[in-house]
Amino acid sequence: MSDPAQYRPIAPGPTPEGSPPGDSRGLSPASWKKRVSTACLACKKSKRKCSGIPPCDNCRALNRECIFDESLDQRRRVAAKRTAEELNYHRDMLNDLFKVIRSANHSSAQQLLEIIRSDATPEEIRVYIDETLAQLQSSSSNDKATKETTNKLKDIRRMVNLQGPSPSFRRKVMDVHFLCDSPPIRVPAKPWTTVTDDDEIVSHLVSLYFTWDYPFYAFLDSEVFVKHMAAGDINTEFCTPFLVNALLANACHYSEFSEAYAIPGDVMTKGLDYLNEAERLYEELEEKEKVSLATLQGMLLLYSKYSLFGKDDLGYLMLNRAVGIAKDLGYVSDTDDGVVSLEGRSPDYINAMVRTIWGLYQIDTVSHIGFLRPNRIGHVRLERPRRITQTQDDAIWIPYPTHRSPRGAFYNMYFDEACVLSMIAAELSRNLFSDSDSPSVSGRREMANRVYERLKKWKSDLPDIFDPEKNPAPHMLLLSARYHTTVINLFMCRDGPDCSTKCTSGSSPPTPPESPSSRSEEIKVNCAREIASLMRIHRREFSMSRSHPFALYAINLALYVLLDQPADNFDVLDEDFLSLAAAFNIIASRSILGRNMFHIFRQSVRSKEQGAKARASNVVPEELKELFSEDMESDKWDDYASGLEKLNEDVRYPSIGAEQDEFDPRKLQKYEGFGLCDMLGRYESLSLGRDDENNARHEGVSGVDGMP
Secondary structure, eight states, X not given: OOOGGGSOOOOOOOOOTTSOTTOOTXXXXXXXXXXXOOOOHHHHHHTOOOOSSSSOHHHHHHTOXXXXXXXXXXXXXXXXXXXXXXXXXXXXXXXHHHHHHHHSOHHHHHHHHXXXXXXXXXHHHHHHHHHHHHHHHOSTTHHHHHHHHHHHHHHHHHHHHHHOSSOSSOOXXXXXXXXXXXXXXXXXXXXXXXXXXXXXXXXXXHHHIIIIIHHXXXXXOHXXXXXXXXXXXXXXXXXXXXXHHHHXXXXXXXXXXXXXXXXXXXXXXXXXXXXXXHXXXXXXXXXXXXXXXXXXXXXXXXXXXXXXHOXXXXXXXXXXXXXXXXXXXXXXXXXXXXXXXOTTSOHHHHHHHHHXXXXXXXXXXXXXXXXXXOOSOOEEOSOOOOOOOTTTOOOEEOOTTSOOOOEEOOHHHHHHHHXXXXXXXXXXXXXXXXXXXXXXXXXXXXXXXXXXXXHHHHHHTSOGGGOGGGOOOHHHHHHHHHHHHHHHHHHHSTTOXXXXXXXXXXXXXXXXXXXXXXXXXXXXXXXXXXXXXXXHHHHHHHOSTTOOHHHHHHHHHHHHHHHTSOTTTOOTTOHHHHHHHHHHHHHGGGXXXXXXXXXXXXXXXXXXXXXXXXXXXXSSOHHHHHHHOSSOSOOGGGGGGTTTTHHHHOTTSOOSSSOGGGOOGGGGGTOXXXXXXXXXXXXXXXXXXXXXTOOOXXXXXXXXXXXX
């Protein structure tokens, strides 16, 4: 056996203050080095060592907010406990929900059903359930409990109105949906992006994009893209890091998780990390003068991102560059030069290129007709994808990550119908909104009536699967909304350049009962009400929190059609107006553009001076009463004016609330509201910027002279 004396003696540990030398029994647990299992979000992002206790040493030294997302702690015991707590929470909530339905009176149960149908969050539903149960259990303390619960519900609604109906970043207790749901599309993070190496997050974002954004324009071939991204081959022409990062930047718009933000909870930074990565890669491609199919697709994705966030007026710039590339490739032209053959190319290339060019054509048409301007693409020189029958078009649309029921996607039939609608709208755009060889007023009316008949025939010929009453997938509902916005755009300027006087005055002047203008106004109002009906279905079936950005435009246009009626015809208690305003309230906070346009809408409603009527009514939700009140000095929506300054500081745009030489930011909260065409001018400026390549814009706001 070894002699212990031959080993070097071990040095004693640190002696706590007040203990005799050599005594280590007084060591406190606080002096031990504790292992940190979770770092704060800022330290994770900067890859710094975190002290693990909020605020951590790094955040305290750098004077920044320290946020710990405990849902990222994946230790087995902690994760299991968290999962159990979350499941217990939802089980208890379900049991209490049944208890309310069984025990409460009919009016309380009916009110609970209305709250659920109104797209309320789980927190709001929980508060109402607690309030009802408290009323059932203790009548003596009913008044106090009701008051406290009501105040709590108001606080929750205030936060919901500011951040949207979903949490702006992941809860400390992870959502049970995230724990139980698996993204329908599985793709790797590497080698496509350097922002994250988390395959789950990338799969989550890609799945969100192809669920909520992709179907509307469908300028990607989803099967080709996913197949090549999943393979991880960076040398493929169908998937590149630039394209992937541009797609992920767009997908963050639909995500609730903290990974979608550069700064958790700040909507201004949603998708910003992926956008910066995409812009860096795009600059490298420009330096190499390397143009490919994936580059063209990525540019369209950047256009979509810029239009929501109004970044440096890059919307039109990116769209015009994409159109220029398509023209250089010979796939689009101003005149009918025949069809280009793709013979000899692979099936993947043919499918992807045809989808991309026709998708570009749709974007070009929707963007320009939406602001009463001529589109840039005259003809597409590739044949549309062959339409297949309803039984063959068997793709299923799954509303990930919600638990709503799947339904038929009909992507092929949808794409074909959308292209036909775009061709009709393009004729309208080029013939009525161009300032060259403008026909007489009678000629304009004849041309508009011809286009209107084509539009009505297209609508009547739609297959039954597009019937809104059959609750189709959201992109099919929005196709009907596209039809109604196109009709509104058509009749805004059917009667010639005098429409500018109607718009700048804030409301339409009275028209004789049987005049052509009165018929135009009636058609526009009917279309606005149809849009309201479509959005009610969308909200009931899918909620508005993940609606495609086109819904923001359609809702805004419909609201201003109703607002633009003569003073005697507008009623703030109009059911369709309130329904649209409530939907707008939900989606406005999801983007910078939405916030800006919501502020302009608020001012326009207040200018009608019907706030007292709204406050006295029981049919107006509380948050809308505050929105419509014209006598409030400041409120929670004042922050939505942030970003409107560019309309006053940049001489290229019409001012808002102040003249250029006496600009005062405080006036942005107090300026008068706008009419329909004025609103479209600001909407265009805030979303796409100025189109310097299309100089058909002059002073005034008519469809002939262009938008300001």
